[in-house]
Amino acid sequence: MTWRPRLAEGTAPVLVVLLLLLIGLAVAGPAYDEPSGYLALLKRAAPLMILAIGQYFVIVSGGFDLSVGALVTAGVVIAARLINGSESATARVILLVLAFGLLVGLVNGLITTKxxxxxxxxxxxxxxxxxxxxxxxxxxxxxxxLSAGFRTFGRGAVDVPALGEVPWSVLILLGILLAAALFMRGGTGRALVAVGDNEAAVRLSGGQVDRLRLLAFVLSGLLAAVAAILLGGFAGVSAQVGDGLEFRAITAVVLGGVLLGGGRGSVVAAAAGALSLEALFTLLNLLGVSGALESAVQGVIIIAAVAYASLGNGVRQRLRWWPQQRDSARPAQPAAS
Amino acid sequence: MSTLQEKAIPVGQKATRLVVRRRLTPTVIVYLALVALLVVGSVLVGLRGEVLLDQGGILNILTRATALGLVAIGQTMVILTGSLDLSVAYLVGLTSLIAAETMAGRDGMVVPGVLLALAVAAGVGLVNGLVITVLKANAFIATLGVALILRGYLEDNYTGPAGDVPRGFQHLGYDRIGPVPVAALLMLAAAALAWWYLSRTRPGYHMYAVGGDIEVARLSGVPTRRVIVTAHVLCSVAAGLTGIYLASRLGSGAPYVGTDAGYDLESIAAVVLGGTLLAGGRGGVVGTIGGVLILATLDTIFDDLEVDPFFKDVVRGVVLVTAVALYARRMIANRAPGRLA
Structure with a gap:
């Protein structure tokens, strides 16, 4: 009972799923015999994974961010309009897009908290x-x-000693993931999870609840802007680039075992959920499942994942003692962190 | 902090304030806002030398309100129960196709078409409810999952409009009494029925109880699972009715008629605009209809003023957030400090 695994609760299932999907890819596609295939997969998944990390901050603190898809579209469209092909404007516009994401997150957070x-x-x-x-x-x-310089981040690669050509987006993703994981291990990160679990308790123990939730929205907005820069480079300018990304990011986070409503789950698992989702789409593609059925499969999978997560607790408790069954929606055991 | 302030206010003044607060429920505010919007809109449209509320204007507002109103009535029940339904938009498209394809232009098949569409809708609602109660999936995820499954089915089987509605059935979509479409009256009748169900029957009370606090409701002997499933079935049936109505208006079924109009998020917006708490337990159908009418009136005014269609979305977003901020402010004033998600 008292033994806690090193991995945060809910991380193990998604890692198993991810592993199975990767093995499936290796079996189904010859491109996945070498590391470069997986690197390409990671490059494709990077924007969604970054969005999922941002969404994780908001969800774990007890909220939702439905604006990220529109924010990605806005970022790409703004960048295209302002750069207008001129290389010299690139750096300025990238900063502007990031600032815009920050601002949107700030507004979201202020309206929510104030x-x-x-x-x-x-x-x-x-x-x-x-x-x-x-x-x-x-x-x-x-x-x-968009200028070529802007698009480098989404589709360019850089020579890294010992690894060879690594896409920029993968490096950016790994940097963000590392920073997010370290952040969640620190005091502020733990307080953020605590806000999602029991806001009143955090407030009574002197935590700055409003500031923490504001921070979550700002991070989500900022990371959505980063995802916009990567997606703009990867996929080019379109008005539909962000369509449905908010639901896809939420799906990824939930697939990673993070509890909607907050207070439970790890950021690495959320990112792994996004990678699993992308790997799943790739696998379905390789297996020749029609693109139309993709969403149906996605639907079945998220229901199954969530049902597994909540029923897992329920079944275990029911075996122990009947009346405890009603706690299964929200077990009393605190989140392992 | 608030207690200090209350002490400073004389007793009599405090009492009248409370009375005013009590009377100014969100429902009242919604209809006051609707009246204000109609007045301002009439003036603005009048400045262009036109009339907002002429026969065409009323017809326009009510026609816009009918489809969204039907979806929103169902969504109200689900939200009151503390749940949420993101699958309604695809369900509207699916039921419009089922109705139109079953009818296939034959007058005799109208009743079977309608019944089949409603039965499928009820089935989808049952699935939603069971996934939430038995599989214990969060309502957001459960209905999003079902929405994705429906979307996959639609994308796999349809590329465009299909089926054919007999001419006789199109009367449902186009007949009117004076400036008032028959379908709008039917929508209002459905709203009245929902109002009666929610505020005058035991299962309706149970919905409020479950939305207010599911644990307390369960401990008080409310069959919470059954209540949630019922709410979802009713919500899906309402979406099915919308699909049938749209099939009658379009003359055929269209897979994306629900998603193009964004009925999933739009209906939630209308419900919340109408003063129902997103967390459940408070609100009602009357407010929702007010919210729907506000959205429909805004659209009509913008059309008359020939405003850029994209500007509508901006205004909608601002109106929605402002309205909910107002309601939240009043809730805080009335109750001990507490926060919503």
Whole structure:
């Protein structure tokens, strides 16, 4: 009972799933015999993984961020319009896109914490505002073009000693993942999880609940801007680049065993959930499953993952003692961190 | 902090304040806002030398409100129960196809088509409810998963409109009494039925109880699982009715008629705009209809003013967040400090 595994609770299943998917890829596709195939997979998955890390901060502190998809679209469209093919503007625009993400996150967080509007509604409103404002500004269709320098981050690679060519996006992803994992091990990260688990307790013990939740939204907005830069480079300018990404990121986080409503789950598992999702799509593609059925499979999988997570607890408790069954939705045992 | 402030206010003043607060429920605010919007809109449209609330204007508002209203009535029940339904948009498309394909232009097949569409809708609602109660999946994920499954089915089997609705059935979508469409009256009747169910029957009370605090409800002997499943079935049936109505208007079934209009998030927005708490337990259908009418009126005003369509989304987002911030402010004033998710 008192023994705690080193991995955070809920991390093990997603890692097993990921491993199975990777083995499946190795069996199904000849491209996955060498490391380069997996590197390409990681490069493709990087934007979603970064979004999932951002979404994780918000979800684990007890909220939702539905605005990230629109924010990605906004980031790409703004960058294309402002750069307009000129190489010299690249650095300035990248900073501007990051600042824009930060600002959107700040607004989301301030409205949630100061005006006490549920984050689901705030970010839904932000989604509507961003979608409308961006197309109002561009007149319906994105204009301009990204510079080669901007696109380097999404599709370029860099020579790393001992590893050979590694895509920029993978390096950025690994940097963010490492920083996020270290952050979640520190005091602020733990307090963030505690806010999602029991806000009143954090407040009574002197924690800055509002500031922590604000921080979560700001990080989510900032990481969405990073994802926009990578996706813009990888996929180019389009008005649909961010469509549905918010739900995909939430799916990834949930697949990683993070509890919706907060207080439980690890950031590495959330990122692994995103990678699993991308690996799953790749595998379905290799197996020749039609693209249309992809979403159906995604639907079945997230229901199964969540059911497994909550029923796992329920079944264990039911075996122990019947009346405890009702606690199964929210077991009393604190999250292992 | 608040107790200090209350002490400073004389007793009499405090009492009248409380009375005003009690009367100004979110439902009242919604309808006051609707009236204000109609007045401001009429003036703005009037400045262009046109009339907002002429026959065409009323028809426009009510037609826009009908489909969203039906979905939102169902969504209200689910949200009141403390749940959420993200699958309604695809379900609207699916039921419009089922109805239109079953009818296939034959008058005799109207009733079977409607019944089959409603049965499928109820089935989807049952699945939603059972996944949430038996598999204990979070409502957000459960209904998102079901939505993705429906989407996969639609994308795999349909590329565009399919099926054919007999001419006789199109009367449902186009007939009107004066400026009022028959379908809008039917929608209002459904709203009245839902209002009666929620505020005058035992299962309706149970929905509020479950949404307020599911543990307390369970300990008080409320069959919480059954209540949640019922709410989801009713919500899906409402979405099915929307699909049937849209099939009658379009003359055929269309797979993306629900998602193009964004009925999933839009209906949630309308419900919340109508003063129902997203966390459940508070609110009602009357407010929801007010929220739907506000959204429909905004659209109509913008159309009359020939505002850029993208500007509508911006205004909607701002209106939604502002409204909920207002309700939250009042809740804080009325109750001990507590926070919503």
């Amino acid at each position: 005006l006490l509007v549920p984050s689901f509604i705030v970010t839904l409103g932000m989604l509507l505002v961003l979608d409308g404002a961006i197309f109002l500004w561009t007149g319906g269709a994105p204009r301009g073009a």
